[in-house]
Amino acid sequence: MPPFVHAHASHCESGVMASLSRHHGLALSEAMAFGLGAAIFFAYLPFMRINGLPLIAYRIQPRAIIKRLNRDLGLGMRFEKFRSPAQGTRRLDELLDAGHLVGLQTSVYWLPYFPPDLRFHFNAHNLLVYGREGDDYLLSDPVVETVVRCPRADLEKARFAKGLLAPHGLLYYATGTAAAPDWAKLGKRALKRAADTMLRTPLPFIGIRGIGMLARRVERLAEGDAARMYIGNIVRMQEEIGTGGAGFRFLYASFLQELAALTGYRPLEALAARLVEIGDRWREFALAAARMIRRRDPFDAPALAARLRGLAADEKKFFGELDAAQRAWAC
Numbered sequence: 001m002p003p004f005v006h007a008h009a010s011h012c013e014s015g016v017m018a019s020l021s022r023h024h025g026l027a028l029s030e031a032m033a034f035g036l037g038a039a040i041f042f043a044y045l046p047f048m049r050i051n052g053l054p055l056i057a058y059r060i061q062p063r064a065i066i067k068r069l070n071r072d073l074g075l076g077m078r079f080e081k082f083r084s085p086a087q088g089t090r091r092l093d094e095l096l097d098a099g100h101l102v103g104l105q106t107s108v109y110w111l112p113y114f115p116p117d118l119r120f121h122f123n124a125h126n127l128l129v130y131g132r133e134g135d136d137y138l139l140s141d142p143v144v145e146t147v148v149r150c151p152r153a154d155l156e157k158a159r160f161a162k163g164l165l166a167p168h169g170l171l172y173y174a175t176g177t178a179a180a181p182d183w184a185k186l187g188k189r190a191l192k193r194a195a196d197t198m199l200r201t202p203l204p205f206i207g208i209r210g211i212g213m214l215a216r217r218v219e220r221l222a223e224g225d226a227a228r229m230y231i232g233n234i235v236r237m238q239e240e241i242g243t244g245g246a247g248f249r250f251l252y253a254s255f256l257q258e259l260a261a262l263t264g265y266r267p268l269e270a271l272a273a274r275l276v277e278i279g280d281r282w283r284e285f286a287l288a289a290a291r292m293i294r295r296r297d298p299f300d301a302p303a304l305a306a307r308l309r310g311l312a313a314d315e316k317k318f319f320g321e322l323d324a325a326q327r328a329w330a331c
Helices: 012-023 030-036 064-073 083-096 152-159 183-200 206-217 225-239 242-265 267-293 301-328
Strands: 040-050 053-057 076-081 103-108 125-133 136-140 148-151 173-175
Touching: 012 040, 012 064, 012 125, 030 064, 030 183, 030 242, 040 183, 040 206, 040 242, 053 173, 053 225, 053 242, 064 076, 083 103, 083 125, 083 152, 083 173, 103 152, 136 152, 148 152, 152 301, 183 206, 206 225, 206 301, 225 242, 225 267, 225 301, 242 267, 267 301
Parallel strands: none
Antiparallel strands: 040 053, 076 173, 103 125, 103 173, 125 136, 136 148
């Protein structure tokens, strides 16, 4: 294998898969990894809690990008979990000694190179291990600008953290070399997946219906510390966890632009521009919410709910147009 080259990315899972694919012979951008994985999404999950507050997701569930790209690109990925840290560390060492580039699912909280104020109990953070020196592992974390070192004990804690989305020491590595794909075929399939998820999922907390469900919950909030904490959680999930709601929209817009350039299917360019505008409106919602939380503006839950309903309408129209474009695409 060629020497590993680290690349900074916006989001961990799409960044890991872009780097891993490039290492195995296929030039793939992070935006293409995200888009081909049909990762754009929305979910309001009040029955799943992080730090006692509802989980709100703007991208598909963890490991979905990895699994979809593995299947579509023929990477021959192997996935392994372990019952104990000792077993997991021993297997990681074996793979590194054999020259593999290894992906890991970890908890952000136990990774010492993250500043303390950015650590939180999120167990689905992905990174790559490309070597080891003594008791230090050499890591390529896509959301960090440069490669970093992590002591063995800290990495074991991060790999075997408990709680929601516990990784159980999960590691994964590619055994094949990705062939040059049919970009039009894969792109059309990915567009259909994304439209189906956002428009046609029957569950009321997923897709466009999920945004509306969140709006109804926000509208009922009465001013107070609990309400501000609830709104703050929405903003944090949107702007700080991974790439965030607006950031994921910008990343998917980049995918549409790149797919248009690769295939010559020009309707995707206008859709990309439309999605950038929607991403801007997600950022405007976050700014309005943050000003209310900090008491710079009066707390107005109905106004925030109205913004969310406007975003739901915007996204319903966008994904309807995306669906129509993929149906019209003869490839």
